[in-house]
Amino acid sequence: MALRDDFPILKREVNGYPLIYLDNAATTQKPQVVLDAMNAYYMSSNSNVHRAVHTLAGEATEGYESCRTRLKEWFNADRAVITSGTTEAINLVAHAWGRANLTAGDAIVLTEMEHHSDIVPWQMLAEERGVELRYVPVLEDFTLDMEAYAASLDGAKLVCVVHTSNVLGVRNPLEEIIELAHGNGSLVLIDAAQGVPHERIDFKHSKADFMAFSAHKMCGPTGIGALLIDGDVFETMQPFMGGGDMIETVTVNGSTFQNNEHKFEAGTPRIAEAVGWCAAFDWLSKINLPEEHNRLIKIARWVSEQLRSMGISVYGRHDEKDSAVVSFLHPKIHSEDLAHLFDSRGIAVRTGHHCAQPLLHRLGISGTVRASFYLYNTMDEAEKFVEQLKLITERFG
Amino acid sequence: MTYPAELTELIEEFQDVDDKMERLEMVFDLSDEVIPLPPSAWTQESKVHGCQSEAHVKVELQDGKVILLSGADAKLVQGLMGILSIAINGTAPAQALLLSPDFAEEMGILNSLSPSRSNGFRNMFDKVMRDIRMLV
Numbered sequence: 001m002a003l004r005d006d007f008p009i010l011k012r013e014v015n016g017y018p019l020i021y022l023d024n025a026a027t028t029q030k031p032q033v034v035l036d037a038m039n040a041y042y043m044s045s046n047s048n049v050h051r052a053v054h055t056l057a058g059e060a061t062e063g064y065e066s067c068r069t070r071l072k073e074w075f076n077a078d079r080a081v082i083t084s085g086t087t088e089a090i091n092l093v094a095h096a097w098g099r100a101n102l103t104a105g106d107a108i109v110l111t112e113m114e115h116h117s118d119i120v121p122w123q124m125l126a127e128e129r130g131v132e133l134r135y136v137p138v139l140e141d142f143t144l145d146m147e148a149y150a151a152s153l154d155g156a157k158l159v160c161v162v163h164t165s166n167v168l169g170v171r172n173p174l175e176e177i178i179e180l181a182h183g184n185g186s187l188v189l190i191d192a193a194q195g196v197p198h199e200r201i202d203f204k205h206s207k208a209d210f211m212a213f214s215a216h217k218m219c220g221p222t223g224i225g226a227l228l229i230d231g232d233v234f235e236t237m238q239p240f241m242g243g244g245d246m247i248e249t250v251t252v253n254g255s256t257f258q259n260n261e262h263k264f265e266a267g268t269p270r271i272a273e274a275v276g277w278c279a280a281f282d283w284l285s286k287i288n289l290p291e292e293h294n295r296l297i298k299i300a301r302w303v304s305e306q307l308r309s310m311g312i313s314v315y316g317r318h319d320e321k322d323s324a325v326v327s328f329l330h331p332k333i334h335s336e337d338l339a340h341l342f343d344s345r346g347i348a349v350r351t352g353h354h355c356a357q358p359l360l361h362r363l364g365i366s367g368t369v370r371a372s373f374y375l376y377n378t379m380d381e382a383e384k385f386v387e388q389l390k391l392i393t394e395r396f397g
Numbered sequence: 398m399t400y401p402a403e404l405t406e407l408i409e410e411f412q413d414v415d416d417k418m419e420r421l422e423m424v425f426d427l428s429d430e431v432i433p434l435p436p437s438a439w440t441q442e443s444k445v446h447g448c449q450s451e452a453h454v455k456v457e458l459q460d461g462k463v464i465l466l467s468g469a470d471a472k473l474v475q476g477l478m479g480i481l482s483i484a485i486n487g488t489a490p491a492q493a494l495l496l497s498p499d500f501a502e503e504m505g506i507l508n509s510l511s512p513s514r515s516n517g518f519r520n521m522f523d524k525v526m527r528d529i530r531m532l533v
Binding site for chain 2: 015016333334335336337340341343344345351352367395396
């Protein structure tokens with residue numbers, strides 16, 4: 001598989017075995033071009049952005065701002081605020097939009113499928129402002145209860161929903177969710193952390209008002225992400241963090257703020273990471289994402305069928321639009337023990353609650369083992385994963 | 398540091414094994430060494446914080462000697478509890494308190510465990526030592 005050669009880390013061994021990296025829902029590996037771009041930035045252009053007039057500052061600014069341009073092009077968005085990741089992007093909405101637009105008695109609709117990063121900021125805001133939080137239940141087939149969702153909209157100012165579950169891989173019916181929300185006059189925030197790696201999303205076409213995601217789950221660097229904002233909604237938001245770079249003027253009596261994305265980007269931004277993310281977009285643009293998605297979901301479906309045939313509980317449905325995530329529980333081997341045993345054979349999987357405790361509570365479990373596949377994973381690796389699971393089951397089950 | 402003979406022997410056994418899965422299996426087997434603290438006796442007081450899975454410990458003194466009761470839902474954690482039991486059960490509190498948690502590293506167990514598990518082991522070790530101090 002040619003594209004595997006672009007990832008130097010895939011050549012390493014772990015505990016004497018070739019690495020099989022199946023923790024992609026947590027973070028993806030980085031192609032050489034991303035590493036090279038970040039290294040080249042520090043080697044030849046490192047400087048601070050925006051203010052200075054010298055050559056290096058110009059190059060740094062160009063590198064940083066071209067990430068914003070790339071984001072707007074890739075996702076077809078008017079406004080792209082660069083953040084530290086999905087979590088900061090959602091917190092930014094809670095502070096910059098929520099505080100300016102929500103008062104006691106307003107409601108926010110969340111789902112039981114949300115990652116903690118799309119629950120906790122709203123709980124904090126709800127406590128501060130007396131806002132009501134409503135949770136859409138997850139049904140036994142691992143989908144959202146859309147009837148309950150429709151019924152929950154009355155009086156809701158905002159709907160926050162995960163694009164694709166990091167635990168189940170289920171891709172939610174966003175088109176219907178957004179249409180119903182807008183019909184009710186509610187804005188919609190999409191947590192697309194697990195969506196953007198697998199699906200080329202057109203933000204304007206989706207009609208969502210906010211979309212949050214991270215670079216590191218789509219072959220980019222850690223520590224950087226973005227919040228896409230509808231142009232009109234952008235104007236209703238107030239600055240969140242104060243500091244350098246977000247102001248127009250500062251006097252001892254007060255400050256005025258920039259009126260573009262910079263007003264939400266106080267302080268020195270993540271310049272090298274932005275340069276690296278641009279390289280990741282360039283690399284991804286050469287990949288046929290729909291074709292790869294089809295290949296990966298077939299692998300995930302095959303793995304889940306194998307696991308079920310071994311008497312293992314699999315949480316997810318693996319429909320064609322879902323992500324290639326296989327969450328499961330072994331009937332006899334504790335998840336953490338299993339993850340350590342996999343690691344002893346070079347296979348990286350994740351265990352625990354995956355920062356989605358309300359979802360696991362709904363499923364009646366406290367954690368799962370999660371194998372998540374991405375562009376560089378092969379059917380051969382999936383077969384080795386299943387083979388090792390069989391051997392581990394024979395020896396320890 | 399000098400360890401009790403049984404623990405020294407165990408350290409040497411682990412050091413002879415290269416394969417990580419085999420080392421894990423050895424830790425799993427040592428779960429038999431624990432004096433069980435059944436789930437019905439698990440309380441907030443007995444809980445070891447910082448472990449990804451449920452882990453509980455309770456220290457008692459019988460005839461002036463330390464007795465560690467413990468339980469966990471993961472076999473690996475139970476095995477770590479078994480090793481700690483071998484190290485301190487039946488010893489005088491003063492002697493148990495001299496024990497360093499380094500033995501887990503010398504056995505190559507901490508190296509084979511994730512940082513959170515290592516921290517979990519350290520938290521368990523610290524809690525047991527704290528509980529012993531409270532009894533004397």
